[in-house]
Amino acid sequence: MKFLYWAEWVEFWKKTAKPESRKDEQLVGDSKGCVDLRGRPVLRAKTGGWKASVFIIGVEFSERLTYYAIASNLIIYLTTILHEGVATSAKNVNYWTGATTVLPLIGGFMADAYCGRYWMILVSSIIYILGLILLTLSVSLSALRPSSDDQCHINGKCSKATTAQIGVFFFALYLISLGTSGHKPSLQAFGADQFDEEDKTEKLMKNSFFNWWYFGLCGGTLLAVTVVSYIEDNISWGLGFGITTVAMVVAIVVFLYGTPLYRYRLPTGSPITHIAQVFVAAGRNRNLSTPADINLLYEKQDGDSIKSGQRLLSHTDTLQFLDKAAIMVQISSEHKTHHKNGWIKPNPWKVCTVTQVEETKLILRMVPIWLSCLIFGITVAQGTTFFIKQGTTMDRSMGPHFQIPPSSLLAFSTIAALVFIAIYDRLIVPLSKKLTGNDRGITVLQRIGIGMFLSVLCMVSAALVEKKRTHVASTHGLLDTPKTVIPLSVFWLIPQFALLGVADVFTLVGLQEFFYDQVPDSMRSLGISFYLSAMGVGSFLSSLLITMVDRVSKRGEHSGWIVNNLNKSHLDYFYWLLAILSTLNLCCYVYIAHIYTYKKVKQIISSEMDTL
Known part of the structure; x- marks a missing residue:
């Protein structure tokens, strides 16, 4: 490959500082969680x-x-x-x-x-x-x-x-x-x-x-x-x-x-917190019945998770006891938290998304592979x-x-x-x-x-x-x-x-x-x-x-x-x-x-x- 010389390196930074120069080029960032060092979407052709x-x-x-x-x-x-x-x-x-x-x-x-x-x-x-x-x-x-x-080699001392x-x-x-x-x-x-x-x-x-x-x-x-x-x-x-x-x-x-x-x-915050939320929510909902139609389980795509590089996951039939964390309960005021953009979503310690539940399942399913x-x-x-x-x-x-x-x-x-x-x-x-x-x-x-x-x-x-x-x-x-x-x-x-x-x-x-x-x-x-x-x-x-x-x-x-x-x-x-x-x-x-x-x-x- 052709390496960038110092002058080209500086020039590259100058060009990337102008978002208007990117309008006609394919970006990687808004939907993939990819940004440059300054937190802006990046050009596919010039990066990665x-x-x-x-x-x-x-x-x-x-x-x-x-x-x-x-x-x-x-x-x-x-x-x-x-x-x-x-x-x-x-x-x-x-x-x-x-x-x-x-x-x-x-x-x-x-x-x-x-x-x-x-x-x-x-x-x-x-x-x-x-x-x-x-x-x-x-x-x-x-x-x-x-x-x-030298005596070490002679007498072993x-x-x-x-x-x-x-x-x-x-x-x-x-x-x-x-x-x-x-x-x-x-x-x-x-x-x-x-x-x-x-x-x-x-x-x-x-x-x-x-x-x-x-x-x-x-x-x-x-x-x-x-x-x-x-x-x-x-x-x-x-x-x-x-x-x-x-x-x-x-x-x-x-x-x-x-x-x-x-x-x-x-960075997306502590994954341990996300996993703990699933176990807590599943424990709180343990007496509820999981709906036969998995589409009734909670899944809210708010855009922020995708921008940080996460993707929605499909439901799996393994570890079904964790699915209770995504049961749609009656959302009262105590279950709601205000999002920074003004809309309301359930408290994640009481209702989790299917994706969050599936991410927790992923970690648990990998444990036997790790042990082996x-x-x-x-x-x-x-x-x-x-x-x-x-x-x-x-x-x-x-x-x-x-x-x-x-x-x-x-x-x-x-x-x-x-x-x-x-x-x-x-x-x-x-x-x-x-x-x-x-x-x-x-x-x-x-x-x-x-x-x-x-x-x-x-x-x-x-x-x-x-x-x-x-x-x-x-x-x-x-x-x-x-x-x-x-x-x-x-x-x-x-x-x-x-x-x-x-x-x-x-x-x-x-x-x-x-x-x-x-x-x-x-x-x-x-x-x-x-x-x-x-x-x-x-x-x-x-x-x-x-x-x-x-x-x-x-x-x-x-x-x-x-x-x-x-x-x-x-x-x-x-x-x-x-x-x-x-x-x-x-x-x-x-x-x-x-x-x-x-x-x-x-x-x-x-x-x-x-x-x-």
Whole structure:
């Protein structure tokens, strides 16, 4: 695309300040909830679409470069620099990953309800950068990290990190988590907002957006786990984290540069209040009978909801007890509230619209889908913990003078995802469209289920390879020398990493699309947060599972499945356990997906708006 130079950027602002110049051009705003940064309707031809989303995908590239430069190598830093045990380090990585992906529930809520996605991205990016600066200092300044101790490699006596050093390091990590909490859900939802769902051409673009968003994400990840991780492991941790700090600063500059091209959606107030109103109204009307004719249920389109980007929803037969909230009661003066334009509408705490009831149903129907994703989150967590730690014990040589950095093993997963996402979008989707007639090729829930199945195969592969690794260690008498490289190529790990990458293309991208599309229109940042939180809670559950397995497997004279000496561990048992749990979870998911009712948007909104 042609980028705007500074003079053109300023000129664009001048032109958009003149509403009369737009009379003969197609607007997006009055009926779609799209405005410019100043709150005015926007021109379809000059805003949104790929010309706007490419800036946002570029920011995601830099953010994922930053995040995975930390996440992929964190267990290495904790075990080799801070000298934590393997199990403790894995749990700390999972805690941080979990916090980073659960906190977006707060950031997404704030963006949707009060401050808007654009401003949330900017504010959270500043917090993100402050965390990166502090993290860079904590690994660079000698006063903030354990001193380099050559004796550590000779007699195993390593300098322990002080409480202050550990405190500064983890404070910086969780400050980054706080920045991510607003940045991640708002950025992806903001990118999807650039496409109009009621325009056929832009709707097809939007279906591809989530695929190419993930492509950009994988591009940043690949650079992080190869180039940056090599710098961290072989040159300087401070230089590696410094590069990520600069990358985030550049990302914000790029994001600001695209400001005139964006479409914005105004915040709509607390969605929690809207949901609470439905439960309160349904409780008050619990003794009333729901009319047989659903058209007798209350639905008032006042124009304000449409201008804020919401659409009317059709009635569904699920969760029928909530329909009582929309029963038309005798509207007395106590049930009425005065609208700002002078007319009267029912008190929403006593009578709710069908759309408001259906939005509440949407949230409740998504809960089982969310719960069924937690086991998948546990399997994903292994990619940045035990998978990498396995690789540190194996032969990582590529020629006589180069060794693959442990965190670069994630490149196998990322490359598989990059290749497959292009194949999926350009080959599989068009072919499956012809067979199914679905614009996406297959439904979103089918896509998620395929990824879950692949995650089972991933765990099976991991278990078999781990059994092979420990067998080779035993054959060569290396069980008691964990720092000696096992004569087994690290490329044996490629299948499990590749399967994890392809599973992500199906399940993670599918979850992003599902939660963005199926939540109420006013909650789309929060919808992305739901997907992230599933992965975050999965990380917490992974830590909990490690703790439980560690305690149970150490009973009696057994040393346990997970010990600091991986050669004497039984990670293969742990992987088999995850394979069994994933299989049982997949069976539950198939049933839940089968009975799920998708969002039903009324198709008459545009014509109704013409009469307002």
